[in-house]
Amino acid sequence: MDIAVVGAGSLGSLLGGMLAREHDVTLVGREPHVGTVQREGLDVVGVESFRVDPAARTDVPDSADLAIVAVKSGDTAAAADALADCALDACLSVQNGIGNEETLAASLSCPVLAGTCTYGARLDGPGRVDFTGRGEVVLGPRAGGESAIADEVGAAFRAAGVETTVAADMPTRLWEKLAVNAAVNATTALARVENGALADGPGRELAADAARETARVARKAGIDLSDDRAVSLTERVVRDTAANRSSMLQDVAAGRRTEIDAINGYVADRAAGRAPVNETLTRLIRLWEARD
Structure with missing residues (x-):
């Protein structure tokens, strides 16, 4: 091919x-x-x-x-x-x-x-x-x-x-991926940590909250994605990619513009004020992007 x-x-x-x-x-x-x-x-x-x-x-x-x-x-x-x-x-x-x-x-x-x-x-x-x-x-x-x-x-x-x-079932798969990305990318980029840091403690809790918010927005869009499914997928990716640096962390480390608008920002924009974790993560990354 x-x-x-x-x-x-x-x-x-x-x-x-x-x-x-x-x-x-x-x-x-x-x-x-x-x-x-x-x-x-x-x-x-x-x-x-x-x-x-x-x-x-x-x-x-x-x-x-x-x-x-x-x-x-x-x-x-x-x-x-x-x-x-x-x-x-x-x-x-x-x-x-x-x-x-x-x-x-x-x-x-x-x-x-x-x-x-x-x-x-x-x-x-x-x-x-x-x-x-x-x-x-x-x-x-x-x-x-x-x-x-x-x-x-x-x-x-x-x-x-x-x-x-x-x-x-790619529409569902895309929302599942979005839930994982919303949980992992901005969190690791802001904390400057590898994915495995979200396996427990405050990182795990923050990632799970972002994933749940994304699942709620997905259901509003007609996608059958439960909170538990979104969290379990996030935990599996964190476990399987523990040593990885997320794409957003790589962007921040290199001083490049991120994909925040297509990930956490996408969730926040469609949540009508009901995704405070995604909204906060989005604002923090945008604040970093607006630096001199």
Whole structure:
């Protein structure tokens, strides 16, 4: 399969690197990372260590069988515009937040699949990505149900050694992921701690409160997500990724703008004043982002 990974940061580079063991992959990202990959290949180190030689460029190719979108949620519209002139059979979002798939679908004529990914990654310099934790990709039609293209993409991922589930309930899966992200990302970013710090004590309580608030907003949106389910999923991710640094913690450490508006901010905006934990976390991250 010919695959273009749009957003070759930490996660995009890891997924692209794993897929390049079996498929023709093009990483679309920024310099100096893509230039180093062009010249020297991509080194994956950590949980698994290997070297691959995907193509790499700063612009979207003219065609691909599949585009994997891994950009920050705030860059989704720009990615959709860039992909509009690319001949695609399918597009898969593995981004954080809700609504990215709809933004992509508005510009693309191909099927747009929804996806979640719990693999841990950290870009460790140009041409090098640190594989920090095993996980799973879950993908399927964005509105739910089954499709042949989702099955084909799932098979391609599994052939490259990516743990993958093709699911018929992606709307629920996306809200479950949002609950976990709302619980983990801002909390670890503000406290400057790894995910495992939320396994007990005040970190666990704060994360659980954020997850419960997200579940309540999900139910208001028609998604069957109980408070207990949201908390248990959060606890499992914290346990399984204890040594990982969340994507928002990585952003804060690097001085980059975060995805707070697509995670805790999304929950707070739809809770009509009934998500005080998510609202407080959002305000604190926005305060940090507004610094001089």
